[in-house]
Amino acid sequence: MNEYILKVLNEVKEKNACEAQFIQAVDEVLGSIEPVIKKHGEDYKRAGLLERMVEPERIITFRVPWVDDGGLVRVNRGFRVQFNGSIGPYKGGLRFHPTVNQSIMKFLAFEQVFKNALTGFPIGGGKGGSDFDPKGKSDNEIMRFCQSFMTELQKHIGQDIDVPAGDIGVGAREIGYLFGQYRRIKNDYEGGVLTGKGLEYGGSLVRKEATGYGLIYFMQEMLGANGLSLQGKTVTISGSGNVAIYACQKAQAAGAKVVAMSDSNGCIYDENGIRLDVVKEIKEVKRGRIKEYLNSVPAAVYLENNSGTPAVYTIKSEIVLPCATENDIDLETAKLLVQNGLIALGEGANMPTTKEAFEYFLENNILFAPGKAANAGGVAVSALEMSQNSMRYFWTFEEVDKKLEEIMANIFTQVKNAVDEYALGTNYLAGANIAAFRKVANAMIAQGVI
Ligand code: NDP
Numbered sequence: 239m240n241e242y243i244l245k246v247l248n249e250v251k252e253k254n255a256c257e258a259q260f261i262q263a264v265d266e267v268l269g270s271i272e273p274v275i276k277k278h279g280e281d282y283k284r285a286g287l288l289e290r291m292v293e294p295e296r297i298i299t300f301r302v303p304w305v306d307d308g309g310l311v312r313v314n315r316g317f318r319v320q321f322n323g324s325i326g327p328y329k330g331g332l333r334f335h336p337t338v339n340q341s342i343m344k345f346l347a348f349e350q351v352f353k354n355a356l357t358g359f360p361i362g363g364g365k366g367g368s369d370f371d372p373k374g375k376s377d378n379e380i381m382r383f384c385q386s387f388m389t390e391l392q393k394h395i396g397q398d399i400d401v402p403a404g405d406i407g408v409g410a411r412e413i414g415y416l417f418g419q420y421r422r423i424k425n426d427y428e429g430g431v432l433t434g435k436g437l438e439y440g441g442s443l444v445r446k447e448a449t450g451y452g453l454i455y456f457m458q459e460m461l462g463a464n465g466l467s468l469q470g471k472t473v474t475i476s477g478s479g480n481v482a483i484y485a486c487q488k489a490q491a492a493g494a495k496v497v498a499m500s501d502s503n504g505c506i507y508d509e510n511g512i513r514l515d516v517v518k519e520i521k522e523v524k525r526g527r528i529k530e531y532l533n534s535v536p537a538a539v540y541l542e543n544n545s546g547t548p549a550v551y552t553i554k555s556e557i558v559l560p561c562a563t564e565n566d567i568d569l570e571t572a573k574l575l576v577q578n579g580l581i582a583l584g585e586g587a588n589m590p591t592t593k594e595a596f597e598y599f600l601e602n603n604i605l606f607a608p609g610k611a612a613n614a615g616g617v618a619v620s621a622l623e624m625s626q627n628s629m630r631y632f633w634t635f636e637e638v639d640k641k642l643e644e645i646m647a648n649i650f651t652q653v654k655n656a657v658d659e660y661a662l663g664t665n666y667l668a669g670a671n672i673a674a675f676r677k678v679a680n681a682m683i684a685q686g687v688i
Contacts, residue, residue, distance in 0.1 A: 240275050243268050246288040257341035259564060263348050263589060264292050270668035271675045273660040278679075285683055291351075294344060296320040300390040302368055304383045307376050316387050318366035318394055318402075319347035324681040327398050328364030329354055329617060331405030331434075334383075334412065336371040343367060345564070346405075349588055350617070352674035353610040356649050359621035364400055366391070372407045384415035392420050397430035397627075403620050404434040406563065409480060410446070414439075429627040433620035442623035444638040445616075449586065450484025451639070452615015452646045453559065453607075454492060457584045459650035460607050460666065466581065469493035474555040476500050476548060477562030478521050478528050481586040481613065485559050486514055498553045500543075500562065501528040505550035508538040547571045554578040561586030569594040576602050585609035600665060611649050611670040618645045 239247075250264050268288065275282065282288060302314040317340065320328040330350040333342075343365055351363030370383055395402060404413055413434045420431055435441035444451070454468070461467055473489050473496045475482045486496045496512045498505050506512070506528055516534045520526045529540045541549035551558070551571045556579055560566050564587065567575070572595035575583070582605035585591060589609060591599075599606050619642055626632050633641075649670075656662070657669035 239269070240272050240279065242279050242283050242288065243272060243275055246292060249289070250292050254341075254344075257344060259341045259345040259589070260348065262593065263345040266589075266593060266667070267348070267352065267671050267675065268292075269593075270665075270671040274672055274675060281683075282679065286687070287679055287682060290682065291322070291678065292348075294319050294321045294347060295323060297340070297344070298394050299340070302370065302383065302387050302390065304379070304386045306379055314368045314370040314383070316366070316368045316390060317343045318364065318391060318400070319343045320364045320394075320400055321347035321362075322351040322678065322682075323362035324678060324685055325355055326360035326362050328400040329361035329403070329620065330363055330365040331367075331403045332408045332412075332416075333365070333367035333405040334370045334372050334407035335367070336369055338367045338369045342564070346588055349610050351678060352671065353614045354617055355674040355677040356611055356652060356670065357614050357618045357621060357645060358648065359618065361401075361617070361621055364402075365405075366402055367405065367408070370407075372412075377411075380412065381415045384412055385419040388416045388419035389423065392423050395420075395431060397428050397624070401430065401620070401624065402432055403617070404480070406479065410434065410436055410441075430624045433623040435623070440623070440627050442619055442626055442638060443633065443635040444642060445619045445623055446480065447484040447487070448619035448642055449481045449613050449616030450486070450561070451488045452618065452642055453481070453485045453561075453584050453586045453612050454488035455615065455643050455646035456607055456612040456650055457557070457582065458492065459647055460584075460605055461582060463650070463654060464605055464664070466605075467492075468557065471495070471557050471581070472497055472555045473557045473559060474498040474550055474553050475559045475561055475586075476505075476550045476566055476590070477560070477587065478517055479561070481616075482559075482561035483514065483518060483521065485561055485586050486512060486517070489557075489559070490514065494557065497555065498550050499528060500548065500550040502543070502562070503527060504529060504540055504542040505548070505553070506531045506538050506540055507553055508535060510537070547574060551575060556581045558583045559586050560590035562590065563587055564589040565592055566590040567595045568592045569598055571595065572598040576604060580604055583607065584612050586613050588613065596667060603664070605664060606666060608667040608670045610674065611653050611666065614649055615642055615646055618642060
């Protein structure tokens with residue numbers, strides 16, 4: 239590895255020793271930009287570019303006290319990582335999940351910097367959230383938590399400063415409560431301060447569908463560039479949340495047969511093809527568990543997760559779309575997927591694949607669509623939501639969807655151009671990292687030492 243990259247990577251490991259996911263995300267990016275560093279290394283070194291790029295501009299952590307339905311005071315920890323604002327206001331989702339900690343927030347914010355650069359919109363990278371667990375909480379508890387969280391967060395955000403959106407555990411309901419509290423405290427209708435808003439109060443059509451649809455648009459580009467298509471392919475999807483549901487919808491529309499979806503407990507296998515209306519009812523309306531699918535489709539099979547490979551990845555399929563969480567696919571799982579006939583994998587989730595698993599896919603000529611490119615559709619439509627809010631206008635579903643499709647095609651073109659320029663074959667992960675890195679690097683250098 240290049241000496242400069244190695245030095246910075248070692249410093250990151252030393253300074254952030256307890257932050258495994260953050261180190262992993264930095265390692266992945268720095269590990270694949272070597273060809274660019276070879277060309278411009280001396281200039282970058284003099285500018286302290288990599289050292290600045292791996293250090294967040296700001297991390298805010300705060301106490302979130304709230305009262306549960308029994309009258310008991312509970313306390314969670316809130317975060318906002320404003321990683322890099324060189325391209326525009328910080329932009330990135332909020333995650334509410336018990337696993338949230340500083341390492342996860344930093345890895346997600348770091349990824350977001352490069353993802354946002356690929357979209358072509360003027361948005362910097364950030365991420366936030368809390369270790370609050372929304373599962374099993376009443377609607378009133380969710381509202382009180384969101385209000386307390388925003389009471390502190392509002393000091394640090396704004397439509398030209400930092401614009402949060404949803405992520406795991408944060409959907410339209412939570413964005414509504416967060417926006418309400420922001421508006422109440424500020425006494426100002428700052429529509430562009432959050433994205434993923436309801437359609438009645440400044441949300442954009444297609445935002446809900448955007449990450450899942452965008453993933454499939456990117457897959458179609460990648461498969462098409464390699465003489466393949468989704469038509470008739472068997473697909474499995476991990477997760478059954480926002481990204482998974484709309485990836486499934488678009489994959490089915492493209493002629494694929496989706497046979498499995500999951501949640502953190504296990505997966506459903508339906509050899510006749512998943513009935514998405516049933517999944518949507520369970521997840522979007524009842525907020526239930528995926529195994530309830532069998533109540534409507536008794537012929538389907540439910541497989542419980544045991545330790546090791548998640549059940550959804552034990553099912554034979556040609557295309558796999560991890561749309562749940564990070565580090566879902568390790569080397570052992572990767573080997574099983576390849577053995578079971580995998581052709582291509584598209585990351586709907588952020589960093590669902592470990593480095594060893596990715597390298598195994600590359601060695602076995604599996605087409606791999608990296609998350610920071612393939613799941614950028616969500617933030618791209620968030621940027622379109624901000625544009626519509628600024629214009630005090632809205633576009634139709636078809637208009638936004640068409641823009642999304644063009645944006646995803648453009649992202650694939652940037653990735654493809656980078657792999658071609660550096661003769662990287664089909665290493666689209668390196669292509670995405672290089673294309674994004676160059677944009678962020680140029681913006682940072684142009685703005686001097688800040
Ligand atoms: P949701 O909360 O809507 O759904 C998350 C899904 O993943 C659920 O099915 C959940 O199951 C499952 N899941 C969560 N944690 C785990 C875990 N530790 N192990 C196994 N399954 C788990 O989130 P989203 O669909 O919004 O997000 C999914 C992924 O996509 C995340 O990695 C997110 O960062 C990424 N992403 C999301 C974007 C968006 O626009 N929403 C944009 C870009 C990326 P259960 O209900 O059992 O917890």
